[in-house]
Structure formats: structure tokens, C-alpha cells
Amino acid sequence: PEDDERTWLKKLTLLILLAVWVCLFPLDLKLRTLVAASAYTVTESMFTYMERGLAFTSFCQFYCNLLYLPILLDGYGHIMGNRPFLYIACFPLNVYLLEIVVGYYCMWLHGFNAAWCYSDYNDSYFHGCIRLGHAPFWVGLGSCVYFAYPFLIEWTLLVCGL
Numbered sequence: 001p002e003d004d005e006r007t008w009l010k011k012l013t014l015l016i017l018l019a020v021w022v023c024l025f026p027l028d029l030k031l032r033t034l035v036a037a038s039a040y041t042v043t044e045s046m047f048t049y050m051e052r053g054l055a056f057t058s059f060c061q062f063y064c065n066l067l068y069l070p071i072l073l074d075g076y077g078h079i080m081g082n083r084p085f086l087y088i089a090c091f092p093l094n095v096y097l098l099e100i101v102v103g104y105y106c107m108w109l110h111g112f113n114a115a116w117c118y119s120d121y122n123d124s125y126f127h128g129c130i131r132l133g134h135a136p137f138w139v140g141l142g143s144c145v146y147f148a149y150p151f152l153i154e155w156t157l158l159v160c161g162l
Contacts (some may be wrong), residue, residue, distance in 0.1 A: 097155065
């Protein structure tokens, strides 16, 4: 976090969020979020390379994904249940919520969004946290997640002996 009079509070929130992840999340969920955050890191790097000619992602994004993916994937899946069309069609809204929450947290923490910024696009909103033009990609991701994530859940339960 950037140094200012609230540096202690910023560092405390980082530690509290990490403690919640370590202490309160079950082992299978931690393993799933590690796998999903790692997969997204590779995907993000490939996407930025294809779009901008330079592979890019950040530790900030990885860390935030570890913390938010249980909501984005498990929580959202629980809410949507077995309704594939609704799950996939609304997945961009799910991602936009992540980008808004995490983006503003990063801005508060660092003074800017150290994870990503879409401000150079005409269709960006919420101080560059979301880009509407990414909706087709989020629908594609939602399709992949809808069909692949249940296998990841089963695998992590199996690996963790649950």
C-alpha cells in the first residue's frame, strides 16, 4: 500500500482478509481458488498479449482473485443452481461485480487499481474497473466455468479426502 496516514489500516485489512482465507475457508475451497486464480493468471497474460502485444497480469490481481473467487465461483454457482442459461447469461454481471469491488479496494489500498485498468476504452465505467466490451469474453468464461467447475469441485474434494 502507498504510504499515508492510513497505511496501518490498509495493511491490517490485507492481513485480516488473508487470515479469513487461511483460517475460515476449507482446504478444498483453498485448493480450488489456487487452481482457478493460477489459471486466470495464465489466461489474463495470454489475453493481454493478444490484445496489447504484451503479456501482463499482477500479483495484486492474483491475491484479490484468491480472496474473491469463492464468491465469484462457489457463491454464484450456489445462487444460480442448475440453470445453465441464466448462469452463463448473467456471468458478466458476476464478473463486473468482482471488478467493481476489487477495483475500488485496490484503489483504496494503492491509490490506483494495481490489478487492471480499462480507462483507455470508451466503454469503461466505475473509474476504469469494468469494460462493457468484455461481456462476450465473460459469457465465454461463464460457459467454461459452468461446465468445468463441477469437475474441479469433485477433484479438490477427492484430493483433500473429503
